[in-house]
Amino acid sequence: MSVPHTPDCPRCAGDAVTTVTTSPVPGVWEVLQCPRCLYMWRTTEPERRTSRAAYPALFRLTEEDIASASEVPAVPPLRTR
Amino acid sequence: MPYDDLRSFLDTLEKEGQLLRITDEVLPEPDIAAAANAAGRIGEGAPALWFDRVKGFTDARIAMNVHGSWRNHALALGLPKETSPREQVEEFARRWDAFPVAPERRAEAPWLENTLTGDDVDLFRVLPLFRLNDGDGGFYLDKAAVVSRDPADPDHFGKQNLGTYRLEVIGRDRLALQPVPVHDIAQHLRTAEENGEDLPVAITLGNDPVVPIVAGMPLRYDQSEYEMAGALRGAPMPIATAPHTGLDVPWGAEVVIEGVVESRKRQIEGPFGEFTGHYSGGRRMPVIRIERISYRTDPVFESLYLGMPWTECDYLVGPNTSVPLLKQLRAEFPEVRAVNAMYTHGLLVIISTAKRYGGFAKAVGMRAMTTPHGLGYVSQVILVDEDVDPFDLPQVMWAQSAKVNPREDVVVIPNLSVVELAPASQPAGVTSKMIIDATTPVGPDVRGNFGTPVKDLPETAEWAAKLRTLLAGR
Ligand SMILES: Cc1cc2nc3c(=O)[nH]c(=O)nc-3n(C[C@H](O)[C@H](O)[C@H](O)COP(=O)(O)O)c2cc1C
Numbered sequence: 079m080s081v082p083h084t085p086d087c088p089r090c091a092g093d094a095v096t097t098v099t100t101s102p103v104p105g106v107w108e109v110l111q112c113p114r115c116l117y118m119w120r121t122t123e124p125e126r127r128t129s130r131a132a133y134p135a136l137f138r139l140t141e142e143d144i145a146s147a148s149e150v151p152a153v154p155p156l157r158t159r
Numbered sequence: 160m161p162y163d164d165l166r167s168f169l170d171t172l173e174k175e176g177q178l179l180r181i182t183d184e185v186l187p188e189p190d191i192a193a194a195a196n197a198a199g200r201i202g203e204g205a206p207a208l209w210f211d212r213v214k215g216f217t218d219a220r221i222a223m224n225v226h227g228s229w230r231n232h233a234l235a236l237g238l239p240k241e242t243s244p245r246e247q248v249e250e251f252a253r254r255w256d257a258f259p260v261a262p263e264r265r266a267e268a269p270w271l272e273n274t275l276t277g278d279d280v281d282l283f284r285v286l287p288l289f290r291l292n293d294g295d296g297g298f299y300l301d302k303a304a305v306v307s308r309d310p311a312d313p314d315h316f317g318k319q320n321l322g323t324y325r326l327e328v329i330g331r332d333r334l335a336l337q338p339v340p341v342h343d344i345a346q347h348l349r350t351a352e353e354n355g356e357d358l359p360v361a362i363t364l365g366n367d368p369v370v371p372i373v374a375g376m377p378l379r380y381d382q383s384e385y386e387m388a389g390a391l392r393g394a395p396m397p398i399a400t401a402p403h404t405g406l407d408v409p410w411g412a413e414v415v416i417e418g419v420v421e422s423r424k425r426q427i428e429g430p431f432g433e434f435t436g437h438y439s440g441g442r443r444m445p446v447i448r449i450e451r452i453s454y455r456t457d458p459v460f461e462s463l464y465l466g467m468p469w470t471e472c473d474y475l476v477g478p479n480t481s482v483p484l485l486k487q488l489r490a491e492f493p494e495v496r497a498v499n500a501m502y503t504h505g506l507l508v509i510i511s512t513a514k515r516y517g518g519f520a521k522a523v524g525m526r527a528m529t530t531p532h533g534l535g536y537v538s539q540v541i542l543v544d545e546d547v548d549p550f551d552l553p554q555v556m557w558a559q560s561a562k563v564n565p566r567e568d569v570v571v572i573p574n575l576s577v578v579e580l581a582p583a584s585q586p587a588g589v590t591s592k593m594i595i596d597a598t599t600p601v602g603p604d605v606r607g608n609f610g611t612p613v614k615d616l617p618e619t620a621e622w623a624a625k626l627r628t629l630l631a632g633r
Pocket residue numbers: 301302320321322323324325326337338339340341342343344374375376377378379463465472475476
């Protein structure tokens with residue numbers, strides 16, 4: 079399988095996808111990541127995980143979703159001495 | 160003899176016919192997770208799965224489903240593989256009484272053989288990482304035991320925690336961590352963040368089979384998982400000092416990852432298919448910066464599939480959730496006979512108890528909800544009589560169908576605490592809780608017509624033995 083150019087992020091459609099690592103056997107797969115939503119995937123995974131068009135609506139994220147995601151656990155107040 | 164590492168346990172599983180080597184080449188996704196998922200769908204006695212021909216990797220060694228059946232769980236405790244779930248829980252409870260058993264510090268841990276530091280730190284060089292479920296945000300370490308200390312009391316050995324917390328790989332040297340607020344590591348992190356300090360952690364992977372059992376066990380905050388491991392093993396747990404953080408880690412681990420939880424930082428994490436059979440995430444969660452990776456030569460990567468129950472996770476946290484509840488309840492109510500907290504880490508619990516007087520069983524149910532684990536889990540309690548086996552679900556259903564008068568015996572208490580991951584909570588983290596009292600009322604509770612129960616005939620036990628012999632001799 080060839081990876082001609084890096085695709086958009088399947089999950090948030092971000093276009094700044096980076097290569098995290100490549101297969102120890104050269105040319106078999108790459109692991110890609112979207113710096114915006116941190117989604118990480120291997121190029122040989124099923125289409126439902128690797129292509130924007132096939133990525134389930136249920137798991138898609140928008141920039142607003144990321145910005146408004148709740149903090150778990152919340153950062154506590156700094157202790158003043 | 161207890162196992163000091165994962166490899167020796169895998170040897171035993173293989174000898175016992177409980178390890179299946181997948182010899183065909185597989186894809187990292189979806190094959191490994193799908194096979195481990197399938198192990199939970201082929202009936203009783205599923206084996207552990209071993210993969211070493213994984214497309215694109217040159218030397219992957221992956222173990223899945225190591226605790227994923229009652230047989231494997233029994234073998235992990237050094238019991239015969241036929242031991243029933245109830246007998247495993249009873250033996251577990253017996254061994255608990257030896258707690259605490261001080262660990263034994265050993266030098267020359269096998270994971271000191273190889274080290275990556277500085278710019279060389281790269282999880283992908285050491286671990287054949289892969290995704291579990293479709294909606295997961297990335298590749299996870301979900302069977303690690305994470306060690307941290309209480310920053311306010313760093314020398315207290317018991318307050319040092321060993322716990323299983325999901326870790327998402329978000330970079331070659333970065334992990335996201337999910338500390339559920341009721342769990343010990345969340346308390347450590349809170350103190351560190353209040354002080355504006357990073358929290359040092361050691362993440363251990365591929366451990367002897369008792370480590371995942373104690374790391375997922377709801378012990379009291381100041382109780383040491385290592386001292387509990389010693390009790391369960393019947394011998395001191397071998398530990399070693401992690402070179403970078405000084406934390407105490409299992410001597411026999413395959414991989415030890417050291418670093419810090421970066422103070423007061425949160426980044427998008429998840430989703431991840433959780434033990435509830437539902438995804439959780441994406442939320443903004445704490446981030447770990449990895450500073451050192453130590454590993455055995457030819458490390459084995461151990462992981463676990465979880466999703467819609469039952470999966471390996473349910474076997475792993477079944478007995479280890481039931482026994483602490485049994486012990487904590489019995490400390491105040493010796494009438495409690497047995498506790499089955501095997502459903503979704505104890506969101507639902509079945510308790511068998513004798514009755515001190517009318518209304519007593521409901522009090523036992525309320526106490527279960529206020530144990531340390533109960534505060535975050537126990538949302539439904541079914542109470543049954545002392546002669547009903549809470550592990551025998553048909554018997555439990557009989558008790559509930561015959562003994563419960565819903566208006567008086569079902570109690571619902573609104574707005575109590577539960578883990579945010581509980582899918583039915585509303586808002587997340589708050590739920591109503593229910594007690595179903597399926598015990599026989601005793602005085603002064605005089606309700607119902609229970610005066611003439613039908614008991615097994617006095618001769619039945621003898622006949623059961625006779626039938627078994629006749630059947631065996633056919
Ligand atoms: C496979 C697995 C994954 C788990 N993931 C998490 C997690 O991400 N966060 C968490 O707080 N607890 C998680 N747990 C549950 C805790 O390990 C468990 O409740 C344990 O008893 C916590 O103990 P502690 O409060 O003594 O640290 C997980 C358990 C297992 C078996």
